Amino acid sequence: xxxxxxxxxxxxxxxxxxxxxxxxxxxxxxxxxxxxxxxxxxxxxxxxxxxxxxxxxxxxxxxxxxxxxxxxxxxxxxxxxxxxxxxxxxxxxxxxxxxxxxxxxxxxxxxxxxxxxxxxxxxxxxxxxxxxxxxxxxxxxxxxxxxxxxxxxxxxxxxxxxxxxxxxxxxxxxxxxxxxxxxxxxxxxxxxxxxxxxxxxxx
Numbered sequence: 001x002x003x004x005x006x007x008x009x010x011x012x013x014x015x016x017x018x019x020x021x022x023x024x025x026x027x028x029x030x031x032x033x034x035x036x037x038x039x040x041x042x043x044x045x046x047x048x049x050x051x052x053x054x055x056x057x058x059x060x061x062x063x064x065x066x067x068x069x070x071x072x073x074x075x076x077x078x079x080x081x082x083x084x085x086x087x088x089x090x091x092x093x094x095x096x097x098x099x100x101x102x103x104x105x106x107x108x109x110x111x112x113x114x115x116x117x118x119x120x121x122x123x124x125x126x127x128x129x130x131x132x133x134x135x136x137x138x139x140x141x142x143x144x145x146x147x148x149x150x151x152x153x154x155x156x157x158x159x160x161x162x163x164x165x166x167x168x169x170x171x172x173x174x175x176x177x178x179x180x181x182x183x184x185x186x187x188x189x190x191x192x193x194x195x196x197x198x199x200x201x202x203x
Contacts, residue, residue, distance in 0.1 A: 005046045
């Protein structure tokens with residue numbers, strides 16, 4: 001995006017002015033030219049090339065963009081300010097660690113990473129593919145700040161009787177429901193062994 005600023009010289013002589021961007025936009029705004037010579041009573045244009053990076057530290061919403069215009073003489077300067085509206089972008093990544101555990105029960109970590117540029121608030125819910133597999137999430141509600149991470153502990157448990165009678169993989173699904181985005185699901189599994197192959201109960 002390009003925005004033009006007008007530099008005015010109300011004095012009786014030609015003046016040279018340096019232009020500087022103020023605030024957080026300084027690192028991603030370039031000026032063309034960075035200094036101008038303005039004739040007496042005249043004006044000159046300076047183009048601001050705004051290129052905010054797609055990064056979490058550049059938050060969505062209204063961002064002030066300031067300009068400092070100064071002459072070589074001490075005390076001769078002026079400032080002005082405008083507002084740039086930064087668009088929101090998504091960047092939520094959800095992963096389950098580990099994806100598989102062995103035993104009648106197990107605890108998994110659900111990691112949420114926010115590479116977007118605004119806070120993500122979400123609820124977490126899990127369920128087993130079989131009704132007799134219980135899945136609990138703690139916490140069930142998370143807030144993930146831009147560039148940050150949050151973790152929910154996922155506790156999965158199969159009934160003792162089922163574990164002793166029928167071995168195999170017991171799969172489950174955890175779904176993250178952001179308040180303003182589509183749900184994101186991940187899958188995991190609990191691998192159990194029947195009593196005929198392993199008499200130990202890892203509990």
